Amino acid sequence: MAATTLTAANLADLPADVPGPSYDRGAVSVGIVHFGVGGFHRAHQAMYLDELMNQGKALDWGICGVGVLEADKKMAEVTETQDDLYTLVLKHADGRREARVIGSIVDYLYAPDDPEAVLDRMTDPATRIVSLTVTEGGYHKNASTGEFDDRDPAIQADIAAEPGTAPRTTFGFLVEALRRRRDDGTGPFTVMSCDNIQGNGHVAHAMITAYARRKDPELADWIEANVPFPNSMVDRITPRTTDEDREELQANTGIVDAWPVVCEPFTQWVLEDRFAAGRPPFEDVGVQVVDDVEPYELMKLRLLNASHQAIAYLGYLAGYRYAHEVAGDELFAGFTRAYMDREGTPTLAPVPGVDLDDYKATLIERFANPAIRDTLARLAAESSDRIPTWLVPVIRINLEQGGEIERSALVVAAWARYAEGVDESGEPIEVVDTGRAEERIAAARRYPDEPLAFLEDRDLFGDLVDDERFTTAYRAHLEALHTDGARATVDALEQRSR
Numbered sequence: 001m002a003a004t005t006l007t008a009a010n011l012a013d014l015p016a017d018v019p020g021p022s023y024d025r026g027a028v029s030v031g032i033v034h035f036g037v038g039g040f041h042r043a044h045q046a047m048y049l050d051e052l053m054n055q056g057k058a059l060d061w062g063i064c065g066v067g068v069l070e071a072d073k074k075m076a077e078v079t080e081t082q083d084d085l086y087t088l089v090l091k092h093a094d095g096r097r098e099a100r101v102i103g104s105i106v107d108y109l110y111a112p113d114d115p116e117a118v119l120d121r122m123t124d125p126a127t128r129i130v131s132l133t134v135t136e137g138g139y140h141k142n143a144s145t146g147e148f149d150d151r152d153p154a155i156q157a158d159i160a161a162e163p164g165t166a167p168r169t170t171f172g173f174l175v176e177a178l179r180r181r182r183d184d185g186t187g188p189f190t191v192m193s194c195d196n197i198q199g200n201g202h203v204a205h206a207m208i209t210a211y212a213r214r215k216d217p218e219l220a221d222w223i224e225a226n227v228p229f230p231n232s233m234v235d236r237i238t239p240r241t242t243d244e245d246r247e248e249l250q251a252n253t254g255i256v257d258a259w260p261v262v263c264e265p266f267t268q269w270v271l272e273d274r275f276a277a278g279r280p281p282f283e284d285v286g287v288q289v290v291d292d293v294e295p296y297e298l299m300k301l302r303l304l305n306a307s308h309q310a311i312a313y314l315g316y317l318a319g320y321r322y323a324h325e326v327a328g329d330e331l332f333a334g335f336t337r338a339y340m341d342r343e344g345t346p347t348l349a350p351v352p353g354v355d356l357d358d359y360k361a362t363l364i365e366r367f368a369n370p371a372i373r374d375t376l377a378r379l380a381a382e383s384s385d386r387i388p389t390w391l392v393p394v395i396r397i398n399l400e401q402g403g404e405i406e407r408s409a410l411v412v413a414a415w416a417r418y419a420e421g422v423d424e425s426g427e428p429i430e431v432v433d434t435g436r437a438e439e440r441i442a443a444a445r446r447y448p449d450e451p452l453a454f455l456e457d458r459d460l461f462g463d464l465v466d467d468e469r470f471t472t473a474y475r476a477h478l479e480a481l482h483t484d485g486a487r488a489t490v491d492a493l494e495q496r497s498r
């Protein structure tokens with residue numbers, strides 16, 4: 001098969017079964033600036049925009065991506081070489097692949113190279129939405145107090161900088177751009193968070209205004225009064241792109257793409273309709289535009305994301321390395337479903353139009369899709385941002401209402417066991433937890449002398465360490481994980497609760 005390097009000039013040479021943009025990309029203008037162009041943004045928001053553009057709509061809502069981290073340099077290089085084009089490959093469970101080339105991202109700026117160019121884009125009146133997928137850690141929210149946490153050195157540098165100085169962080173760019181737009185009368189843009197955070201819009205609002213208040217209280221008041229931060233629930237399992245994905249794409253289609261995205265066929269986006277200066281007609285491509293996103297996002301975070309945590313640590317300790325292996329193992333699938341039914345679901349309000357039994361069954365099927373090859377390492381990274389956000393609220397509510405906590409306690413214990421950094425076969429585990437890995441590993445290794453040491457961090461767990469019902473379950477599970485291993489511990493728990 002002839003090789004086609006993915007560039008604008010080569011779009012006409014794409015194979016017949018890989019559609020490219022049907023619209024004239026030259027006619028697309030930027031309306032959205034997006035921070036955090038990673039796998040998920042390219043599989044989700046940019047795909048929805050591309051679908052709209054294929055319908056001849058939203059051509060004034062093109063995306064300009066922005067990267068603020070050193071690690072984003074690679075994305076800058078690839079977007080430059082490929083005219084911002086990339087291939088999105090849906091992997092069906094039966095082995096089928098569906099590929100298409102996405103054209104909705106039309107520019108990419110690597111902020112450290114030219115911060116003023118980013119601010120120029122953000123202050124252009126044509127920019128009406130600034131969207132974010134900057135991970136849970138990108139919001140600087142202290143999980144325990146719920147307050148803005150200014151300990152990140154880059155955030156501290158941006159707070160200390162004089163007004164008008166080029167920022168380094170996402171918050172720095174947002175607030176400086178809003179200051180300039182207020183001062184020159186351009187007016188606000190909408191800040192649209194698409195991260196997996198409960199109340200992602202509310203959190204973005206609270207943290208960004210808290211940051212702004214540290215720099216300029218009047219500006220913070222203006223942001224409070226003028227900038228909308230709609231909440232959203234976003235869903236599509238998007239693993240990291242691997243070299244095998246690149247090679248497979250080339251072998252199947254001839255397309256040479258330095259950074260394609262692979263993901264599951266399922267996709268969902270539920271979005272609140274609060275925008276300062278208009279929005280694309282998202283509902284025309286299946287986005288659910290609703291008044292209140294909360295029931296949907298709690299359902300997703302406490303069932304899907306919290307279950308991912310259950311799968312990650314227990315599965316890894318048991319010797320698995322991929323999510324589908326764990327979800328395909330009856331014991332672990334049963335445990336995960338029981339967590340959902342007995343601990344996650346009782347904390348949820350009814351979700352309009354959703355049958356939760358179907359939803360949960362579909363989740364196990366999605367996790368079990370063997371084509372996705374989502375690694376447990378991805379799911380087990382950044383645990384300090386994830387367990388407190390998704391699982392600790394479930395535990396708290398169940399403790400308050402006398403509900404079950406056994407399985408959640410086992411997941412937390414499995415995190416502690418995983419954070420010791422050695423698996424059940426004595427192999428080292430790479431614990432990825434930005435800014436916290438060393439401290440988490442040290443706390444985990446205080447077992448067995450201090451069995452509750454891992455829970456003592458109140459930033460992460462609040463007062464769980466003081467709750468005897470929780471600590472009794474946690475201690476027993478942690479001990480069982482050490483003496484019997486993950487599989488036997490899960491098995492014993494499931495036998496007991498039959």
Ligand SMILES: NC(=O)c1ccc[n+]([C@@H]2O[C@H](COP(=O)([O-])OP(=O)(O)OC[C@H]3O[C@@H](n4cnc5c(N)ncnc54)[C@H](O)[C@@H]3O)[C@@H](O)[C@H]2O)c1
Nearest residue numbers: 036037038039040069133134135136138195196236237238
């Ligand atoms: N991958 C998924 O399955 C999935 C699904 C739903 C939602 N999400 C959300 O999207 C986020 C990103 O996931 P991804 O798969 O694209 O990850 P990724 O690693 O591919 O990309 C993450 C992007 O965020 C940027 N980023 C990270 N920390 C940042 C910070 N402090 N400030 C600014 N930018 C920062 C990175 O530079 C990168 O561009 C997740 O954390 C989650 O909230 C992901």
Ligand SMILES: O=P(O)(O)OC[C@@H](O)[C@@H](O)[C@H](O)[C@H](O)CO
Nearest residue numbers: 196234235236237238305308379
């Ligand atoms: O990407 P994170 O850090 O929010 O969480 C890891 C996974 O649970 C998550 O990426 C899921 O795959 C995703 O939320 C599915 O929509």
